[in-house]
Amino acid sequence: MRLSQFTLGQRFLFLAAFFLASGAASAAGAGNYEFLAAPQTDLNRVFRLDKATGEVGACQYGLKEGSSIGVTLCYPPGEGAKAGTFSEYALVASRHTGEGGVFRVDLRSGMMSICFVLNESAVVCTPQAK
Structure with a gap:
């Protein structure tokens, strides 16, 4: 018709x-992404989470020599932070003001891992545990 x-x-x-x-x-x-600032009070880093795959990246502000504007420094997902099993993930910050990482939680299974920037090169996450 x-x-x-x-x-x-x-x-x-x-x-x-x-x-x-x-x-x-x-x-x-x-709305497939969630963003969360690291709890460390002297660190201007924000973590990005793909809520469906669990992939975690991070960005922060950096000074650029000879420029008054600065740059956005981003860290790609590295070991343990790349896309994983399809589920429902979230980020949780501890209340520890000196902690530079965040918890990635799988809301369906209850599994958790800690994600942080390693050697200023990539975001890594510990193996998931309960």
Whole structure:
């Protein structure tokens, strides 16, 4: 059937349903990341988590010699921080003001690991444990 064979009201309902479905698909993809600052009070680092895969990265502000603006320094996922089993992950900060890392928790299994920047080169996470 062609769209022109429907009444004006039916066409409107069809188009409305199409746009609502398109918006729902976009909304499902939105909000897939969570961000959390490291609890260390003298560190301006923010961790990024893909809530579906558990992948963790981090960025921080850095000074650039000869520039008043500075740069964003980002650390890619390294050992243990790369995408893993599809689940539902979250980040949790400890209340320890000297802690530069964060906890990655699997909300479905209860497993946890600690993620931190190693040697200013990549984010690494410990093996998951309960």
